[in-house]
Amino acid sequence: MLKTLVKKQLFEVFKGYFYDAKRNKMRSKFVIAAWFVFFAVIMVGVLGGMFLALSLTLCGPLISCNAGWFYFVLMGTVAVLLGSFGSVYNSYTALYLSKDNDLLLSLPIPVRDIVGSRLINVYLLGVMYILTVTIPTEIVYFMQTGITGAKVLCGILFFFIISAIVMLISCAFGYVIAKISLRLKNKSFITAFVTLAAVAAYYFFYFKAGDFIRDLLVNATIYAENVRRYAYPLYLFGQIGEGNILWCFVFTVVFAGACFLLWRHMLKSFISIATASSKVEKVQYVEKTVKEKTPFEALIHKELLRFTSSPTYMLNCGLGIILMPAAGILLLFKGQVIIEAMERVFSDYPGSATAFLCTGLIFMGSMIDTAVPSVSLEGKSIWISHSLPVKPVQVLLSKMTLQIVLAAMPTLIAALCTSMIVDESFICKLLIVIMPMIFALFSAAIDTVIAVKAPLLNWTNEMAPIKQSGGAFLAIFSFWGLSILFAAVYMLAGFRFGIVMYLIAWSVLFAVLSILIIVWLCTKGAGIYSELA
Amino acid sequence: MLKIEHLTKTYGDKKAVDDVTLHIKAGEIFGFIGHNGAGKSTTLKSAVGILRFDEGKIFIDGKSIIDDPIGCKKEMAYIPDNPDMYEFMSGIKYLNFVADVYGISSSERNEKIHKYADIFEITQDLGMPISSYSHGMKQKLALISAWMHEPKLIIMDEPFVGLDPKASHLLKEMMREHYDKGGAIFFSTHVLEVAEKLCDKVAIINHGKLVKVGTMDDVKGDDSLEEVFLELEAV
Numbered sequence: 001m002l003k004t005l006v007k008k009q010l011f012e013v014f015k016g017y018f019y020d021a022k023r024n025k026m027r028s029k030f031v032i033a034a035w036f037v038f039f040a041v042i043m044v045g046v047l048g049g050m051f052l053a054l055s056l057t058l059c060g061p062l063i064s065c066n067a068g069w070f071y072f073v074l075m076g077t078v079a080v081l082l083g084s085f086g087s088v089y090n091s092y093t094a095l096y097l098s099k100d101n102d103l104l105l106s107l108p109i110p111v112r113d114i115v116g117s118r119l120i121n122v123y124l125l126g127v128m129y130i131l132t133v134t135i136p137t138e139i140v141y142f143m144q145t146g147i148t149g150a151k152v153l154c155g156i157l158f159f160f161i162i163s164a165i166v167m168l169i170s171c172a173f174g175y176v177i178a179k180i181s182l183r184l185k186n187k188s189f190i191t192a193f194v195t196l197a198a199v200a201a202y203y204f205f206y207f208k209a210g211d212f213i214r215d216l217l218v219n220a221t222i223y224a225e226n227v228r229r230y231a232y233p234l235y236l237f238g239q240i241g242e243g244n245i246l247w248c249f250v251f252t253v254v255f256a257g258a259c260f261l262l263w264r265h266m267l268k269s270f271i272s273i274a275t276a277s278s279k280v281e282k283v284q285y286v287e288k289t290v291k292e293k294t295p296f297e298a299l300i301h302k303e304l305l306r307f308t309s310s311p312t313y314m315l316n317c318g319l320g321i322i323l324m325p326a327a328g329i330l331l332l333f334k335g336q337v338i339i340e341a342m343e344r345v346f347s348d349y350p351g352s353a354t355a356f357l358c359t360g361l362i363f364m365g366s367m368i369d370t371a372v373p374s375v376s377l378e379g380k381s382i383w384i385s386h387s388l389p390v391k392p393v394q395v396l397l398s399k400m401t402l403q404i405v406l407a408a409m410p411t412l413i414a415a416l417c418t419s420m421i422v423d424e425s426f427i428c429k430l431l432i433v434i435m436p437m438i439f440a441l442f443s444a445a446i447d448t449v450i451a452v453k454a455p456l457l458n459w460t461n462e463m464a465p466i467k468q469s470g471g472a473f474l475a476i477f478s479f480w481g482l483s484i485l486f487a488a489v490y491m492l493a494g495f496r497f498g499i500v501m502y503l504i505a506w507s508v509l510f511a512v513l514s515i516l517i518i519v520w521l522c523t524k525g526a527g528i529y530s531e532l533a
Numbered sequence: 534m535l536k537i538e539h540l541t542k543t544y545g546d547k548k549a550v551d552d553v554t555l556h557i558k559a560g561e562i563f564g565f566i567g568h569n570g571a572g573k574s575t576t577l578k579s580a581v582g583i584l585r586f587d588e589g590k591i592f593i594d595g596k597s598i599i600d601d602p603i604g605c606k607k608e609m610a611y612i613p614d615n616p617d618m619y620e621f622m623s624g625i626k627y628l629n630f631v632a633d634v635y636g637i638s639s640s641e642r643n644e645k646i647h648k649y650a651d652i653f654e655i656t657q658d659l660g661m662p663i664s665s666y667s668h669g670m671k672q673k674l675a676l677i678s679a680w681m682h683e684p685k686l687i688i689m690d691e692p693f694v695g696l697d698p699k700a701s702h703l704l705k706e707m708m709r710e711h712y713d714k715g716g717a718i719f720f721s722t723h724v725l726e727v728a729e730k731l732c733d734k735v736a737i738i739n740h741g742k743l744v745k746v747g748t749m750d751d752v753k754g755d756d757s758l759e760e761v762f763l764e765l766e767a768v
Contacts, residue, residue, distance in 0.1 A: 283623065283660035283661055284657070284660055285624075285625060285656060285657055285659040285660035286660075287646075287647060289639045289640070289643065290629050290639055290642075292636075292638065292639055293633040294633070295634045295636070297633070298633035298634055299634075301630070302619065302622070302630055305619075305621055305626065306619070306621050309621035310621070379617070380617035381617045381618055381619055381620075383578075383583055383611075383613050383617070384618065384619065386582065386583040387581050387582070387606065387610075387611040388606060388634045388635075389602075389603045389604075389606035389607040389634065389635065390603070390634055391602075391603060530585075531585055533578075533583065533584065
């Protein structure tokens with residue numbers, strides 16, 4: 001039964017890879033394999049490449065000062081942070097908010113199998129991230145020190161211990177969030193606020209990481225000695241990576257025990273939390289005259305209510321709303337330092353600092369992608385928009401419009417801040433504001449196309465369409481690719497024409513593409529939407 | 534009011550609805566009965582414009598659902614068998630959303646909401662999120678949203694499922710009131726006693742094909758509707 005449930009969970013996560021919703025049939029084995037290869041390339045290529053570079057930076061110097069264990073402590077910490085960051089909220093929604101909890105509990109399925117399948121799902125998603133750190137960590141270490149049987153065994157157990165730590169953290173936080181959310185009134189906003197605080201902390205440390213690594217490499221011996229003296233268990237933990245069999249088994253036993261206790265606790269508490277009704281404050285209905293809206297305004301308002309009702313939705317598709325103004329304000333204070341540093345590095349490429357700042361605006365702008373899961377989130381209630389006297393194109397454009405409305409002000413603030421700090425002509429400063437605004441329109445249009453072309457309507461957990469669907473991955477990686485392309489084309493050829501011409505060219509390109517996409521949405525896109533059921 | 538002519542809809546190789554023709558006039562309550570999977574919901578959804586069909590024509594108040602879907606939808610209301618609604622909204626927000634889409638003025642919508650919410654005794658729950666509603670309450674909310682804009686035609690799929698006896702009784706009264714005002718109602722049901730008492734006309738569908746259509750008296754003769762239905766099912 002456990003195997004069946006795990007298969008069901010994983011099928012739901014990767015449903016888009018197996019099933020062609022448009023043709024209403026399973027994809028061929030070749031296409032399924034191609035999707036998974038694409039996914040693996042993205043994970044290994046992007047995240048793995050980043051951590052390979054970090055491993056190469058740290059490993060040699062730390063081993064040379066006889067602190068190989070410290071290398072494993074640092075990389076292990078990175079793996080734990082990455083894995084936990086991706087899984088904390090996932091464990092809460094996957095365990096306690098799945099819509100099929102009631103159904104599964106009513107069937108003759110042991111609770112341990114239900115909890116087990118959910119936990120395996122959380123574990124596997126965590127492992128996906130952990131592997132992008134631990135594999136480069138081990139490869140670089142083996143390249144530096146050579147391979148022995150003990151090192152390979154300990155390397156494998158090092159990975160399992162890290163995954164156990166991530167699992168413990170994810171489940172503990174998931175449990176705490178579940179308990180707290182049962183008592184909260186405005187839990188969507190509070191959950192989003194707390195998570196944003198965590199994200200802010202994450203980015204703070206992320207931006208400090210460069211300084212920290214430089215400082216670490218200069219004073220590696222001192223830091224290693226301090227860790228050994230004041231946090232001895234970390235020293236022992238680091239020794240696992242170096243092939244210390246004894247501590248490897250000690251830590252394995254300790255964390256296996258901790259996982260067992262977690263398992264017992266989850267089993268005990270699952271039913272009471274999963275089936276508990278959260279506190280719903282009795283809202284007294286007071287009849288009042290409401291402002292009438294046009295059908296299109298009503299549709300946009302409905303999309304806004306959907307967005308603000310879900311912390312998962314807000315956090316995954318609206319992060320840019322906070323990040324863009326924050327980055328803009330940061331630029332006002334630190335912008336000159338950043339520009340000077342870039343101009344020093346790319347002195348042969350005039351205007352490159354401005355081009356990179358605009359790349360940043362595009363990248364952060366793409367973090368506002370509320371339209372991507374918006375069609376999927378209609379789910380089983382899609383009959384409402386189909387049966388009401390509204391045109392499918394109005395429904396699609398309302399989803400696109402909300403994204404534009406949400407992106408407009410943050411984009412404007414970030415773009416204005418950017419244009420204020422660059423030492424460019426007035427025309428260029430104007431284009432720094434105009435281009436990202438047109439991009440906001442373009443990204444909203446593209447995201448709406450993805451929404452209607454890759455819908456996932458039969459979900460049991462809203463995490464699936466928001467975070468785990470093929471459409472969500474496509475949107476993220478497409479815009480990452482576009483950001484890289486924007487910077488790369490400038491460095492390859494764009495600088496020859498000057499930054500002004502370059503920004504005009506992209507503005508025109510985004511505008512033309514936006515018009516073409518909107519025309520498509522109004523014709524074919526609307527037709528596709530009207531047939532979704 | 535509703536003309537369905539030679540409607541055919543297939544799912545893959547299976548014909549869910551096969552050459553169905555039905556005419557429902559203004560001032561008629563039309564019952565649609567059949568076994569599970571007979572094609573009732575497919576016919577209703579096609580009439581509402583939710584499902585694309587392969588062959589045939591559907592007209593609502595003279596307008597084609599294919600050529601003028603918005604015009605058709607303005608004249609009707611639909612209640613599905615399982616009212617999955619916008620759970621992120623409160624009941625009142627949902628009703629205001631529907632009212633905005635139909636262009637109902639503030640004063641009129643307040644009056645209608647007040648009237649029907651009081652009838653179904655959910656006025657005090659309208660401020661609560663729909664996610665906290667029971668199945669029956671969602672059904673009541675769907676009924677209010679349907680009646681609120683005074684449609685000429687109401688299409689309902691199993692409207693009595695999930696309603697308590699009192700609400701079922703109230704719904705029957707509302708259906709009669711709508712009928713008295715000259716409105717048309719087309720609904721599917723498994724509750725044959727209700728169909729027998731309420732409907733002027735009835736259609737029985739079996740494996741996608743209409744096997745009997747007509748006035749209640751024509752269809753059942755001296756037997757009960759249940760006997761006729763079971764007899765036709767056995768053929």
